[in-house]
Amino acid sequence: MSVAEFFNMGGYALYVWGSFGATALLMVIEPIMLRSYRHNVLRRISRLARIKAEERV
Amino acid sequence: MSSRFINWFKFSSPATFYPLAGRMVPVFSLIAAALIAVGLYMSFFVAPTDYKQGEGYRIIFVHVPAAWMSMFIYLVMAFWAALGLVFNTRLSGMMTRALAPTGAIFAFLALWTGAFWGKPMWGTWWVWDARLTSELILLFLYLGYLALQGAIDDNRRADRAGALLVLVGVVNIPIIHYSVKWWNTLHQGASVSISSGSSMSAIMLWTMLIMALGFWAYTIAVALSRVRSIILEREADTTWVQELAEVRS
Amino acid sequence: MFSAFRTLLGRDLLLAMRRRSDLFTTLFFFVIVVSLFPLGIGPEMNTLRMIAPGVFWVAALLASMLALERLFAIDYEDGALEQMLLTPQPLSLLVLAKVLAHWLVTGLPLVLMAPLLGLQYDLSSEALGVMVVSLLLGTPALSLIGAIGAALTLGLRGGGVLVSLLVLPLYIPVLIFGSGAVEATASGLGGQGHLSMLGAILVLSLLFAPLAASAALRISAE
């Protein structure tokens, strides 16, 4: 089975790769977005904590 | 008996759950990566070509696990929702919230891959058949939940309103599952059932199960890591959060 | 207890009478939607007959969805809802009274109007009959289900779209069975099965919707 044949998927390339591709894409994007979410939250909280510390001084 | 009870409630406190979840995330990420890698290998190189559907049937290895996950995550959300409404624990609202986006993604994937399968098999992207419609409704329920959460600023109200919505929508799950039985539809009937063994070849079944388990592990990892951020956000002004190493730096 | 039910029902009907035009808003909307289509599409009877069940049910669904906004909103704004929560009556009973009044004002006229409008679309009298029955079973279910969504989104500005988003998924089955019944009758198959599904949905929502809606009201009234 050649590489080209493999990617052709017996004529179903669009459908098979369309499905697997979308799944892979979303399952990669989601963790990335989660990381940036966490990053944002941490930055916001650190800033809050700093402001609080300054106020106390 | 009572000591077990206390243990339970200890872990339902965000302060203890946060580090625990932190330790579990990498474990499940690894499991997910390994299972999905094996599953992908099996779906393309081990599983044989179907005599009727040719190579096109390979979509089954993402379609069915995604569809299962979309339903299962909803049930888990309903479980947390009920818990939250009854015991008024803070963590349950956060768990429901953390699961929803992933559930929505899987519901979308089930629809997407189903459509990409339907085009070659049925000759159409979409029909208004009972299973397809009820799965679409599931996606709408997820989106509705997320929209409702976005619209309410007060966390407590958001949690309780969301929990109620999730519980109302749970009627949809049995409908999705049994729709093929109750109405005669275009969609495939159950091909995996406990009672009568399996109508699929064993290797296909195994591949599907491994993919499904991989998706499971992925969901756990993602949901736990999301709930950690939610905990941080909501408990921002407590001392335990402000003393965390990652906040201080 | 039932005196409270009757009082609230009476009050809401009286209010609808006083405002008078409220009685007609939904009906008028329904009539417009149904009548504008021949205007926009053209007067070919065959096309019209084909699209009639869809048009009627979509119109009914939209009309019912739009009316939802007013179900609890006014009570919420003028404080009457708080007072309702503090009466010694089971809240779900009061909710049921409000939903019933709401349906009598917005749903029933629409059901009664449907056969008249159906003539525009050249429907057979049998199909018209089934249409009325399906609307009679379906619209109360829509009001009941919608009450949950209306209660959940109370006081959230721009609740309109939220209500639609929350309620629509639960409306779709009603739409499918409703228009399905009419279509099946028009094309010679019986609409029985569809109608009994509608009946089942109605019974279920009668049982559960008031409870869910009253829980939602308690949450939203904070």
Add this chain to the structure above:
Amino acid sequence: MFSAFRTLLGRDLLLAMRRRSDLFTTLFFFVIVVSLFPLGIGPEMNTLRMIAPGVFWVAALLASMLALERLFAIDYEDGALEQMLLTPQPLSLLVLAKVLAHWLVTGLPLVLMAPLLGLQYDLSSEALGVMVVSLLLGTPALSLIGAIGAALTLGLRGGGVLVSLLVLPLYIPVLIFGSGAVEATASGLGGQGHLSMLGAILVLSLLFAPLAASAALRISAE
């Protein structure tokens, strides 16, 4: 003077952003109406292509009509309208700002969405183009005309139906020329004539509607 115009425009857009979902209410409604029809009617492409212009324009008209209720109502209730009447600015300019904001929030998204939804109905790209242009000319006219109705019925409970009654007769020409343009293009005749009629309606309503609406506001604010 223009700073007041800009401030009010900015405020209304900001409010729409804050409520966020308000941005989508009308759009969502439009999408639902347009998408529910294939559901109720069935997926035959020929039928769908035939009814498409009608469905789109009726949906746009209804969406615009429903959005009217919110045009002045909130300002009226929270007292911001009284304050607007007491500013040293020409009222019709303020009305124009409000209508513009309203159209940007409710009308424009709908125009932008239309081509995407048109694909569902298998419309030719030419017909889609004309549809967008016709909506672009038509929807601002709908908002302007509607403003008069909205101002007149302010504070009348159940104003909804009244608005529809007052405004609908003036809307129908827009509907007819709008869907006419698309239909003419789809069937090979040019839509030019219809479009220029729409343009004329737009210009006229730009000139007169703000004046009429501000006079109506003064009456209703008593």
Add this chain to the structure above:
Amino acid sequence: MLEVAGLACVRGDRKLFSDLSFSLQAGELLHLHGHNGSGKTTLMRTLCSLVRESAGEIRWQGESIHKLGEEYTREVLYVGHKNGIKDDLTGVENLRVSSALDGNPVSRERAWEALEQMGLRGHEDLPSRVLSQGQKRRVALARLLLNRSRLWVLDEPFTALDVAAVDFLQSIIQRHVESGGMVILTTHQEVRITREQVKELRLGWKEDGRV
């Protein structure tokens, strides 16, 4: 009768009050003090079980009010910032509806009489929409004359009322307390209430209050 233990309430991300404890017996009046935004309204709504407390417990005759449910709400009469009357109904209709919902229907005559006592003579059958601010408030307060609840929770009842109406309302409150009722009240206006059975509670001061 009413006992509050360790009550706390959080709104958004601010703690309005915490660890608040007091009790109220039959024939007592509790006067809540506090500057704007100190949480008086929130506290009152919590006591009526309209808002969920974040911590602590509220007990009525020894039972948690959430357990009691409708048995408790029967005993409570709440008049808040909002009047809770229907703009399109007349005063009499409003009064009769709210009494019926409260579980003691009254006759037309009785309602008419109550409104007259509240100084709404000649306005009983106008739709409330056209009434003045103070007249609307009077319609809402007329419920006090007909109600049999033991605990009255009144959030700034005197706003918009003219001097005569304020006096009359004070006398009603006093009568209720003397006949063994309980009242929780807040107002920014200076009002004379019989000094004997009055408890005071201050919110929003440095050390959050205990009576």
Add this chain to the structure above:
Amino acid sequence: MLEVAGLACVRGDRKLFSDLSFSLQAGELLHLHGHNGSGKTTLMRTLCSLVRESAGEIRWQGESIHKLGEEYTREVLYVGHKNGIKDDLTGVENLRVSSALDGNPVSRERAWEALEQMGLRGHEDLPSRVLSQGQKRRVALARLLLNRSRLWVLDEPFTALDVAAVDFLQSIIQRHVESGGMVILTTHQEVRITREQVKELRLGWKEDGRV
């Protein structure tokens, strides 16, 4: 400056007042009295040209206010029963928008300062929706600090305010009057206003008033 001659106002089928005449000069304050429903709000809205009089005339510097149109409304600031603030905007945004519409845009800092003076420190950037009754009123009244209108028409400005805020508001009003402004005011609360330049007008008494 402001002259009222033979003013009458009819609502529904009742005559609220008729043949009312008075005038107001720079540096004067007019205190309207009257029981609930006597027509104070209606009179004030008439003076702002929000309600059309049934008879009589209102003149500003000798010209009918309906002729003057926007020239007159520029000189008037009205605070009514309704606050006229947007629930979804923060205090600062509300204040800046209303000032800009009134014709004198102010900077963020200036608005912030005004709110702080009104005692809303720490609440400036909360959406007004979550503010307490009194805090909303304060946001609405903060306009007084920024406005350059000569005639203030204040309909029960003191409702919902706590004692500190009432005092502060009184001092603002006094300052405005002393610097040559005019104020028309109604309140049911007892407030001290400098006695010198105060005119009183009673509505709803047997012989409808003349100052």
